[in-house]
Amino acid sequence: MFRTHTCGELRISDVNKTVTLAGWIQKIRKMGGMTFIDLRDRYGVTQLVFNEEVNSELCEAANKLGREYVIQITGEVNERSSKNLHIPTGEVEIIVSVLEVLNTSDIPPFTIEDNTDGGDDIRMKYRYLDLRRHAVRSNLELRHKMTIEVCSYLDKLNFLEVETPVLIGSTPEGARDFVVPSRMNPNQFYALPQSPQLFKQLLMVSGFDRYFQIAKCFRDEDLRADRQPEFTQIDCEMSFVEQEDILTIFEGMTKHLFRSLLDLDITEPFQRITWHEAMQLYGSDKPDLRFDMKFVELMDIMKGHGFGVFDSAGYIGGICAKGAASYTRKQLDQLTDYVKRPQIGAKGLVYARVEEDENVKSSVDKFYTQEVLQQLKEAFGAEAGDLILILSGDDPMKTRKQLCELRLEVARQLGLCNKNQFVCAWVVDFPLFEWDEEAQRYAAVHHPFTSPKPEDIPLLDSDPGAVRANAYDMVINGVEVGGGSIRIHNSELQNKMFSLLGFTPERAREQFGFLLNAFKYGAPPHGGIAYGLDRMVSLFAGLDTIRDCIAFPKNNSGRDVMIDAPSFIEQSQLDELGIALVEKA
Numbered sequence: 001m002f003r004t005h006t007c008g009e010l011r012i013s014d015v016n017k018t019v020t021l022a023g024w025i026q027k028i029r030k031m032g033g034m035t036f037i038d039l040r041d042r043y044g045v046t047q048l049v050f051n052e053e054v055n056s057e058l059c060e061a062a063n064k065l066g067r068e069y070v071i072q073i074t075g076e077v078n079e080r081s082s083k084n085l086h087i088p089t090g091e092v093e094i095i096v097s098v099l100e101v102l103n104t105s106d107i108p109p110f111t112i113e114d115n116t117d118g119g120d121d122i123r124m125k126y127r128y129l130d131l132r133r134h135a136v137r138s139n140l141e142l143r144h145k146m147t148i149e150v151c152s153y154l155d156k157l158n159f160l161e162v163e164t165p166v167l168i169g170s171t172p173e174g175a176r177d178f179v180v181p182s183r184m185n186p187n188q189f190y191a192l193p194q195s196p197q198l199f200k201q202l203l204m205v206s207g208f209d210r211y212f213q214i215a216k217c218f219r220d221e222d223l224r225a226d227r228q229p230e231f232t233q234i235d236c237e238m239s240f241v242e243q244e245d246i247l248t249i250f251e252g253m254t255k256h257l258f259r260s261l262l263d264l265d266i267t268e269p270f271q272r273i274t275w276h277e278a279m280q281l282y283g284s285d286k287p288d289l290r291f292d293m294k295f296v297e298l299m300d301i302m303k304g305h306g307f308g309v310f311d312s313a314g315y316i317g318g319i320c321a322k323g324a325a326s327y328t329r330k331q332l333d334q335l336t337d338y339v340k341r342p343q344i345g346a347k348g349l350v351y352a353r354v355e356e357d358e359n360v361k362s363s364v365d366k367f368y369t370q371e372v373l374q375q376l377k378e379a380f381g382a383e384a385g386d387l388i389l390i391l392s393g394d395d396p397m398k399t400r401k402q403l404c405e406l407r408l409e410v411a412r413q414l415g416l417c418n419k420n421q422f423v424c425a426w427v428v429d430f431p432l433f434e435w436d437e438e439a440q441r442y443a444a445v446h447h448p449f450t451s452p453k454p455e456d457i458p459l460l461d462s463d464p465g466a467v468r469a470n471a472y473d474m475v476i477n478g479v480e481v482g483g484g485s486i487r488i489h490n491s492e493l494q495n496k497m498f499s500l501l502g503f504t505p506e507r508a509r510e511q512f513g514f515l516l517n518a519f520k521y522g523a524p525p526h527g528g529i530a531y532g533l534d535r536m537v538s539l540f541a542g543l544d545t546i547r548d549c550i551a552f553p554k555n556n557s558g559r560d561v562m563i564d565a566p567s568f569i570e571q572s573q574l575d576e577l578g579i580a581l582v583e584k585a
């Protein structure tokens with residue numbers, strides 16, 4: 001037998017057993033005549049002991065080993081005199097009697113421990129070594145458990161996993177496609193799926209009624225901490241359902257995941273908030289509801305007192321930071337600089353402190369009487385010790401988004417973003433369309449297959465911007481973890497939708513003819529949702545970036561630095577595909 005136990009398995013109850021372990025050397029310590037080795041595998045670390053007095057030859061061999069050598073040992077389990085109660089195996093050690101070197105190792109480019117000395121770049125280049133670290137591996141273990149729990153939850157509810165193709169045509173989900181040239185069809189390209197959207201809808205027409213898939217999706221977008229060019233969705237679709245059915249099943253799935261993975265019982269129903277409320281109160285369609293700090297609109301109170309910036313504003317709004325009146329001048333200046341950064345773009349920040357005597361002192365005192373400032377205080381229900389922060393601007397939506405950034409930054413500073421607290425909500429009633437300034441036409445907020453609310457259908461012609469969609473997002477701690485909609489299942493309405501989105505009938509037929517055709521053969525009412533698996537895992541694991549829960553992620557330029565992709569291809573491959581490269585400036 002190669003090994004009798006793993007390196008994470010032995011306990012005090014195993015003392016006196018003769019065991020064989022195999023693994024990697026994490027650390028070697030020489031203390032007097034004793035040599036200690038921490039032997040690591042996927043399951044943990046076990047201490048090995050070599051005693052010069054008992055077996056000098058073996059001890060000498062042990063002293064020649066290096067970090068990350070792969071060894072196999074046999075020895076007797078012994079109770080440790082100095083126990084390490086931080087690790088499960090910390091009460092025992094192995095007195096080694098047989099040592100076999102299975103492989104040597106170069107000195108690794110960084111220490112393979114929880115607190116590594118390796119920076120991001122080097123760890124990505126040697127990702128296979130990085131993955132030996134417990135911290136990284138445990139994220140992948142959580143990911144594995146999450147997919148297992150998802151599959152078992154959905155399986156119990158009759159969902160069927162069906163694979164859909166990866167080489168397809170374009171699916172309009174709003175991002176750029178990755179394309180793949182077809183050798184057999186010269187000058188033609190496949191697109192990689194941005195999601196299995198159309199296939200899952202076709203499966204509903206086929207009568208599959210409850211579908212899911214752990215699906216790889218591809219979107220050629222600029223990358224951020226929560227985006228990768230390829231990512232994984234828990235993709236689901238159901239027939240004969242209304243929005244409420246979907247919300248119930250997937251709220252249930254989310255609660256099941258919290259219970260089974262984090263031992264967290266969420267008994268309350270998830271909050272529901274309309275998109276409109278979310279924008280009014282938090283300036284975001286994915287509000288972080290772990291803390292309150294709702295926006296208060298201040299046009300009535302603050303306008304018309306001679307303060308030019310406010311008097312000419314199209315929106316004035318603020319938040320109240322509880323207990324933050326102690327912010328120093330310097331902190332307030334930093335906060336002002338924060339909102340003035342080009343990425344946020346506010347012009348300035350007005351603040352008002354509620355002092356111990358309940359008087360309000362503001363940065364614009366010369367324009368406002370204490371009476372007006374007291375109204376301001378009341379508008380927030382502010383108390384002594386609170387700090388009111390106000391932004392204004394011409395465009396209400398833009399200003400609210402700036403205020404949203406301010407709200408999040410203040411929450412971070414005040415320590416309100418607890419990673420172990422989870423507040424889940426559904427954002428519902430998204431608008432169906434948004435106006436695209438550049439293209440001078442409407443674009444779908446979700447995607448072109450999302451159905452309008454039946455009561456809003458008459459507005460499709462008169463006021464498309466006011467039409468609400470049967471669309472919903474699940475938001476946890478300010479992260480959009482999933483989203484979906486009830487779909488259009490009627491070819492007439494689908495055609496109308498395409499035309500409102502600026503498709504000519506020819507182009508719609510060209511691109512989506514198969515869907516429109518399918519809808520002629522008895523498409524059932526249907527709807528679905530897709531979760532971002534990577535986002536969900538990183539949220540559960542408390543990670544700052546989804547990269548840490550992906551085994552082999554790409555960097556911010558979309559590169560895999562380990563395998564060095566993307567890369568140039570051979571001229572012969574280009575010739576075969578009939579592709580000529582053009583020098584890009």
Ligand code: ASP
Pocket residue numbers: 173194195196197236483484485528529530
């Ligand atoms: N395909 C959609 C998305 O990727 C999800 C859905 O509507 O089910 O966002």
